[in-house]
Each structure stands twice: as C-alpha cells, then as structure tokens.
Amino acid sequence: MEEVRNAVEVSRLTKRFGDIRAVDGISFQVREGELFGFLGPNGAGKTTTVRLLTGVLRPDAGRINIMGFDISKAPLEAKMLMGIVPEMSNPYIDLSAWDNLMLMGELYGVPKGRRREKAMELLELFDLQDRRDQKTKGFSKGMKQRLILAMALIHEPKLLFLDEPTSGLDVQSARLIRDLIRELNRNGVTVFLTTHNIAEADQMCDRVAIIDRGKIVAIDEPRNLKAAIKSSQSVEVAFDRPVDGSELLRNIEGVSEVRREGDRLRLYADEPGDVASRLVEYAKAHGLRVLSLNTLGPSLEDVFVHLTYAEEGRDAER
C-alpha cells in the first residue's frame, strides 16, 4: 500500500505577543494532496498560524516541517515549494499585472522563458489577459484577488496556503477562485485553506481543523465532526398554514427545541426519523398539509458554534 506522506507537520507550535498566546502549542498534520480547512473565530490565531507556517513569523516554540524541510532551518527550500495568498495583501499597484507576475516568478527562481509562458497561461486562466499591461491600481477587488492567486501559482507550487481567498469578493470571482482551488487540488496540489466561510470549508475540504483562542479544538473530516454533535440533528417542516412552534414542542415526543426559520419550522431531536413520522401523524390529525419535510444533520456551522461557544461557556463558568 502506498504510504501517505505529510505536506505539513506542525508540532507544539507556540507564538506569543506580549502576554497573549496567539498560538498555544498546536500540533497537526496536513497530508499530501489534501484540501485542508482551517477555521476559527476572529482573533483565534488563524492568520498567526499561517504566518508561522509560511515563514513570515518565527515561532517561540515548536517545529514546522514543510514537505520534509524544517522551515526554521531551511526556509529557502521550504518556501520554494509553497504558493501563498496572504489575508491582507495587495499586488503592487504601480506595476502592471504582467510585471507583478514576472516579479513573483523571479523571486521563486523560475527561468525567464518558463516564467513568461506560465504568466500567459495564468492571465488567460484568470481572465486577465486583456489587462496584462495595465497598472493594477485600477483593478477591482476581484481582479486583484485573481491576480494575487495567479502570482501564487507562477512557480507551480506543490503546496498552496490561502488565507481568506474569497473574503469580500463578488459571487462570480469567489466561485471562479473556488473552482480553481478544487481543480488545483484534483491535480495534486495540497491546499491549506483558512476561511471564515463555514459552508465553503464544508463543501471543499477533506479535513477541517477548528482553532479557538490559539488551540485546536477539533480536527477531522467535516462529516465526522458533524456526526459528533448529535444534539444538532433536526427535522425541517413547512405546513400550508402557520403553526405555533411551542404547540409542536408540547405535542411531539422527542423534540428538544423548535426554531422558526422563515416559513419553516426546525425541530431539534436525537431521533429525527421518529419525529418526522410523528409530524405526519400530527398533520393528519390537525388537518394540515405538509409542504416539505426534511431530516437534517448538524451543519459545520453548528459544529463550529458548539465547539467555540462551548469553550466560552466553560470559561464563563470557571
């Protein structure tokens, strides 16, 4: 059987800023070829972690291995293998799209001929070929972000770090970037994706790590994380006329909570299948017509809220 290698290995990584432990002894691995999501609330330590992994910051303790290279001992070799889209980053606005790509290609040691060839290819892929000689000063946010991603790909990296790549983008640009990330991953590029967008992580990632206050609180495949929170299983129902939620809570056995979501009601239960049957009986008995009925597992958002808020709750109790 072929051994799965790790593209990123992080061991007891710690970074302090004054008295604050921004990253608190975290350890994890990202497998080669994996699309790995990194989630967390604001200030949880996501960007600091990415800056440590990409060699922008030096850790106070711990080890980072990138494709077999210890980044503190061999930063040049490790960085040559990575493509990076930092969270708060811009292309050089006084340079054209072409010059920005050429600069990045040069910094990653791509030979001139290959650099030009790859730049043409990327400009076409990101639909920027008509703007290649224009200064990026006049580019929209979506165009700038596409260019930044193109800049990260000029040296054909094996590992791609993306820190909030679709944040604040229009739907079209965000979709284009997501499709490209998937395509790159299908072609063997390992992707480390930091995002606020839980649905994005849920749809795209093979595994997800959730970081809160500098510590990793969960790491697994999205479906396993969702399965771990049984309390968030639910039944979503829509009737032909309004029904009082508290009425359902009283009369349907096994329902722990009812929430109204637009024209639908969401009933939380440990056994959603049984509750669905009881709902049908209830509708018949009360002359209601069921317009839609779905059993739902917990979303990754539920997992995220459960894990991060649970920590807050525990802290408040202490």
Next chain:
Amino acid sequence: MQSGSWRFRARIRLIHVLAVARKDAKIYYLKAPVLIYGILFPICLFFAFAIGRGIPLERLLPGLMGMTLFFTSSSATPVVIPWETRMRTLERLISTPASVPSIILGDILAGFTYGITVSLVPLSVGIFALGARIVDPFIMTVDLALGALCFSALGSLLSSLPTDNPSNVMMLSNLVRLPLIFISGVFIPIERMPGWGKTIALISPLTYASDLARHSLLNEGYYPIPLDIVMILAFGITFIAVGMVLHRRNIPRRLS
C-alpha cells in the same frame, strides 16, 4: 544545481536582490518627478549657499557632487519598507523565498544605482560646461561607488523605524540628513572650520565622500585618501549591519 548547495543559495539570493532592486526602480525611481527632484534639489540648495561668495564654480563641484550623491542615494530608501507596509505588499514579499537581508540589499542596490546615475548629471555639467577636470578617475569611481552604497544604506537604516507612515520616516530622514550637509565640508572646506567644527565633521560619512571628491577633482583634500575610503566603508558596513538587525526585529511588528 542542487537546491541545498551553497552555489544554488548564493545564485538565488543574488536573483532576489536584483529582482527587488528592479521592482524598486520601476515603482520608486524611474518616474520623471523623482528624477527631476533628485537633480534639482541638491543643485538649488547648493547654489542658495554658494552664489555671491566669489568662489569659482569648478571649485564648488566636489561639494555639489558629494551632496547630490548623498541626497539621491538616500532619497527613497527610507520610505520603501514603510510604504510597502501601508500598501500591504510587504507581507507578500516577506512570504516569498527572498530573505529579509536580500530584500534590504535589493532596496540598497536600487538607491545605489539611482544615486550614481543622478550624480553623473552635475559631474557632466561641471566637466562639459564649467571646464572642470577629473584628476583621478579611479578615486572618483571609488567615491561614487562607496558613497552611494553608504548613503543608500543610511536610508535603509532609517526605514527600519517600525511605522507604516512614510511621512514619519521622511521627517526623521530630514532630521538626520539636513544637519549633516552643514557639518561635512560641503559649503565650508574642513580646513577653514573651527576646531569644534572639525571634530563634529568626523562623525559624518558625507565629510569623507566630499573630501574624496575633492581629491579626485581638485587633487587636494583634508584627510588622506585611504582614511576617506576606510571611513566611508566603515560607515556603510555599520549602517547595513545595524539596519539588518533592526529590520529583522521590526518586520514582525509591522505585520501585527
């Protein structure tokens, strides 16, 4: 070439320095206003002090040369890093394989090239319009090269101030640079300065660059040529070394 070999590392580091210098040239130097300002500012400042003193213009040329070299080489280097912090391009640059020393050396190389190029303008005017003569072309070359390196490194050292506001750095830069031109024998030759003036002049790298220019253009100078060269080199190396330490320390602060 193996990725781990010293040859590979040296070659790639050199590529990084040249790429950063080329980027700086395109963004900060190769612009008509910057080039015109680089030539006009030292000339205007110089004539404001020189006119009416009855000194032949060719005798003023070494001072003008020294001042032009000083102002141009150290003109944009102080603002590059603060400006890139503000424009959010610094993190992108730091996250590439280019190390902090390579980036700083690239910035210094751009200032060095700009300083030498612009300083050739007053030198050419002096030679072709005022009848000045380069007595020792070798010393002139050494003066231009070491002076530009030293002053550009001074600019880079000033840019280590952990701010993203270029005007803060420019204020500090002018606070350091403007007094230096009055104590460095640019307007008054060192030999005519009072004792305290001669002592203060020792702490300015511009003193030695102007003196070397006098050696090369007028075949006269206050200090021996080897001393001028050693002092400019010593200042240059110190500026580079201290700048590297401060930049390494302050870059994480800029990003947080």
